[in-house]
Amino acid sequence: MSPVFSHGDLRLYLLNLLDEGPRHGYDIIQALSDRTGGTYTPSAGTIYPRLAKLEEEGLVSKSVDGRKTVYAITDAGHAEVLARASDLEGIEAALTDSVRLIADEVRGNVREAMRSLRADLAAASREAQDSAPQAPPADDARGRSREQLNRADGIINEFRGRVRGDLRSYVARGGSLNAETVSALETALDEASHTLTRALHG
Structure with missing residues (x-):
């Protein structure tokens, strides 16, 4: 900025x-x-x-x-x-707007990352359902499940690293990470968890 x-x-x-x-x-x-x-x-x-x-x-x-x-x-x-008191008031207002904009940007990035994660989880669930053969041998089914589990682990780890990197970089630049932003992240993660649960048990 x-x-x-x-x-x-x-x-x-x-x-x-x-x-x-x-x-x-x-x-x-x-x-x-x-x-x-x-x-x-x-x-x-x-x-x-x-x-x-x-x-x-x-x-x-x-x-x-x-x-x-x-x-x-x-x-x-x-x-x-x-x-120049009036000039200082204008400067202070600009600073307030700047902080608000960067906080909105962080919240938007978190929401976008969560939407991407939910889409990846839903696509992985559909792919697993579409590609599953009728009455597969138990060993083959477990093998495919382990393969998809590894893939899911990779997706989650990549997302975790990306979000942690964004947050740490923001704070390192002196940004103020408020409770509202963290609560929005927590809510989005809960929604993603519920989406996965429904996909697994639906």
């Missing part, structure tokens, strides 16, 4: 973060990632030059605390934040 900050918005948002209290560089980067739901995690090469520019403009000051450089807003910087 593209960064949510348009031209000039990042500069103002950095001032807004510092208006909440002094921060060191990594804390600023982490705060940006957290507040954008992982949709925007800037590099040090993006943040530090902007902080230096704000310092040149007299809007930010810096001090050394041990091995960390701490940035703090100046009176001039605070005045700019106050003067």
Whole structure:
């Protein structure tokens, strides 16, 4: 997903973060990632030059605390934040929309994966029923069942790996995985389980 900050918005948002209290560089980067739901995690090469520019403009000051450089807003910087309060409201609204969109995307991916799994299970059940000979020898029937069981295991493992990979990647990017999304996944898995049970005993 593209960064949510348009031209000039990042500069103002950095001032807004510092208006909440002094921060060191990594804390600023982490705060940006957290507040954008992982949709925007800037590099040090993006943040530090902007902080230096704000310092040149007299809007930010810096001090050394041990091995960390701490940035703090100046009176001039605070005045700019106050003067552009309406602009900040627009930026915050854009951040909220961005987080909502990525959450909807994750839920949609989970639903699509579950639909695919249910379709695979239904197709496998129909194929097994259509290809089953009349009164097959017991050994042949067990052999085919074991073959299909192995195939089902492969399908389930592939699905599990794909969904786990998507979720882990999303969280690793700083995304917020809420209870609603996990509940939707649980419901979809229950539906798939019921579909399989009906196919096996129907």
